Amino acid sequence: MRADAKRNYDLIVTAASEAIARDGAYASLEEIARSAGVGSATLHRHFPTRWSLLQAVFGGCVRNLAARAGDLLAASDALDALTTWLHEVTAYATTTRGLADSLLNEPAEESETCGATLVAAGEPLLRRAVDEGSVRPGITMADLMILANGISLAAQPMGAAKAEQLLTLALRGIGPAVRPQP
Amino acid sequence: MRADAKRNYDLIVTAASEAIARDGAYASLEEIARSAGVGSATLHRHFPTRWSLLQAVFGGCVRNLAARAGDLLAASDALDALTTWLHEVTAYATTTRGLADSLLNEPAEESETCGATLVAAGEPLLRRAVDEGSVRPGITMADLMILANGISLAAQPMGAAKAEQLLTLALRGIGPAVRPQP
DNA sequence: AAACAAGTGGGGTGTCCCCCCACTTTTCGT
DNA sequence: ACGAAAAGTGGGGGGACACCCCACTTGTTT
Numbered sequence: 359m360r361a362d363a364k365r366n367y368d369l370i371v372t373a374a375s376e377a378i379a380r381d382g383a384y385a386s387l388e389e390i391a392r393s394a395g396v397g398s399a400t401l402h403r404h405f406p407t408r409w410s411l412l413q414a415v416f417g418g419c420v421r422n423l424a425a426r427a428g429d430l431l432a433a434s435d436a437l438d439a440l441t442t443w444l445h446e447v448t449a450y451a452t453t454t455r456g457l458a459d460s461l462l463n464e465p466a467e468e469s470e471t472c473g474a475t476l477v478a479a480g481e482p483l484l485r486r487a488v489d490e491g492s493v494r495p496g497i498t499m500a501d502l503m504i505l506a507n508g509i510s511l512a513a514q515p516m517g518a519a520k521a522e523q524l525l526t527l528a529l530r531g532i533g534p535a536v537r538p539q540p
Numbered sequence: 541m542r543a544d545a546k547r548n549y550d551l552i553v554t555a556a557s558e559a560i561a562r563d564g565a566y567a568s569l570e571e572i573a574r575s576a577g578v579g580s581a582t583l584h585r586h587f588p589t590r591w592s593l594l595q596a597v598f599g600g601c602v603r604n605l606a607a608r609a610g611d612l613l614a615a616s617d618a619l620d621a622l623t624t625w626l627h628e629v630t631a632y633a634t635t636t637r638g639l640a641d642s643l644l645n646e647p648a649e650e651s652e653t654c655g656a657t658l659v660a661a662g663e664p665l666l667r668r669a670v671d672e673g674s675v676r677p678g679i680t681m682a683d684l685m686i687l688a689n690g691i692s693l694a695a696q697p698m699g700a701a702k703a704e705q706l707l708t709l710a711l712r713g714i715g716p717a718v719r720p721q722p
Numbered sequence: 723a724a725a726c727a728a729g730t731g732g733g734g735t736g737t738c739c740c741c742c743c744a745c746t747t748t749t750c751g752t
Numbered sequence: 753a754c755g756a757a758a759a760g761t762g763g764g765g766g767g768a769c770a771c772c773c774c775a776c777t778t779g780t781t782t
Contacts, residue, residue, distance in 0.1 A: 360748060360759060388738065397762030402740065462694055494716045497709065504694045505706055512644055512690030524687055527679065531713025534676045542779060545729060570769065579731030584771065 367404050369394040374415050383412060383456035383463075412460040413472060419454065420472045423447055424479035431482055437492035440483045441529055444506050445522055447476065451510035452521040458510040461503075477503050549586050551576040556597050565594060565638035565645075594642040595654060601636065602654045605629055606661035613664055619674035622665045623711055626688050627704055629658065633692035634703040640692040659685050 359367075373394035377385040387408065391401040405411035426446060433439040451458045464471045480499045487493040505528055513521035541549075555576035559567040569590065573583040587593035608628060615621040633640045646653045662681045669675040687710055695703035 362747070363760060366761085386738070387740095391762095398739080399741075399762060400760080403760080408739095466697060491716060493714050497714055501706060501709060502714075504698075504702075505691065505710060508690030508692075508694030508706075509687065510690075511693055512686045515648060516686075520686075524683060524690075527683060528687060528710035529714050531715070532675050532679055532684075532711050533713070533718075534673060536715075536718055542728060544779070548730085568769070569771095573731095580770080581731060581772075582729080585729080590770095 363404075366394070366396050366400055370396060370401050370404060370411075371414050374411055378412070378415060378456040379454070381455075383408075383459035385456075387411075407465075409460065409464045412456065413464070416454075416457055416460055416472055419450060419457065420475050423450060424475055427479040427483055431486065436483070436486040436490040440480075440487045440493070443480060443483055444502060444529070445525060447480075447503075448506045448510050448521050448525045449518050451507065452514055452518040458507055458514060461507050462511060473503060473507075545586075548576070548578050548582055552578060552583050552586060552593075553596050556593055560594070560597060560638040562637075565590075565641035567638075569593075589647075591642065591646045594638065595646070598636075598639055598642055598654055601632060601639065602657050605632060606657055609661040609665055613668070618665070618668040618672040622662075622669045622675065625662060625665055626684060626711070627707060629662075629685075630688045630692050630703050630707045631700050633689065634696055634700040640689060640696060643689050644693060655685060655689075 370390065374385070374390045377390045377393065387401060388398050390411075391398040394401070401411075405414065423443075423446065427443050430439040430443050433442075451461065461473045461476075464473060477499045480503065484493065484497070484499045484502065488495050488497075506525060509521050509524045509528065513524055552572065556567070556572045559572045559575065569583060570580050572593075573580040576583070583593075587596065605625075605628065609625050612621040612625050615624075633643065643655045643658075646655060659681045662685065666675065666679070666681045666684065670677050670679075688707060691703050691706045691710065695706055
């Protein structure tokens with residue numbers, strides 16, 4: 359890639375980060391180009407679709423979360439590691455404007471999407487918890503991601519605290535407290 | 541209201557129902573006006589915001605669901621009645637294009653919103669299940685609605701079956717099957 | 723039947739996404 | 753070091769949209 363192309367690429371991603379943090383995933387692409395100091399055609403050449411731009415903006419966050427999943431594999435309690443990670447994902451998706459929309463609406467056909475990365479990163483955590491017997495088998499990480507995502511999206515207006523509470527609720531179920539078994 | 545005003549109002553709602561069923565909650569307002577045979581200004585005068593139109597379109601469905609909640613109050617098993625109703629709401633919101641978006645994005649400040657109607661309708665079902673002891677106290681119907689809504693929204697691309705499965709998961713929790721207690 | 727209020731739609735403005743095309747900048751072989 | 757090919761750029765136009773103003777039409781009322 360040519361030097362100036364990379365320079366513009368970075369300028370666009372930086373400007374997009376700010377605009378999306380302010381206006382959400384549907385921030386105006388023209389305004390992003392304007393504040394990056396490039397023509398709208400340039401933005402459109404680097405990022406043919408809105409989601410390719412969102413992917414570039416959120417790629418870093420997603421990689422961080424994936425790495426965090428790797429770290430948590432070393433924790434002693436598998437169930438706790440899984441729920442901790444899901445809470446972190448939910449908190450991030452709720453707090454970071456546009457992330458939840460981005461994860462939900464990205465075209466499902468492509469591989470290398472943010473959602474697929476997160477699912478792949480969380481899979482070992484889930485498998486470990488299932489092996490341990492603390493999570494019922496038959497549950498897939500894709501299911502849990504959709505759940506966490508949906509909660510993030512629906513609870514976004516209420517703030518991260520509500521999202522976390524709802525995630526806790528969904529992971530526990532609505533039934534009465536179960537007495538710890540011998 | 542004048543006779544022709546009501547006539548146009550109905551024409552617009554009918555056209556909007558079709559357009560939204562086809563294109564989702566963000567269907568073009570101009571095209572709705574065009575296919576209703578009225579000017580865009582007329583549409584905009586009857587429905588100042590997109591959500592006021594969505595409310596008119598989905599008001600019937602919402603009232604049906606609310607009535608269904610009333611019927612289920614007569615069921616013998618309170619927990620079953622609650623979960624059945626939540627499943628019906630989820631199925632409806634997942635199947636009917638635009639409903640989930642509409643419920644989620646409607647301005648929270650107004651009363652008489654579709655979401656508020658559903659919450660109010662479900663409240664007795666929840667209270668009965670809590671009194672019965674089959675649902676842990678501290679859970680509000682608003683929480684459950686957000687949950688059901690989020691699931692509908694996030695699972696929409698995968699279809700109603702996936703949404704129902706995820707709702708079951710969320711109501712049960714992820715833990716291993718609990719042996720029926722004496 | 724006539725006057726008044728309520729309702730209507732065409733057209734204008736500003737914004738947005740997307741694309742084409744003439745021009746500029748970087749890179750690389752000599 | 754230099755000039756040509758290749759890669760990149762941005763201005764501007766087309767099409768669609770939401771929203772609003774205003775002269776005109778239509779229904780209602782006494």
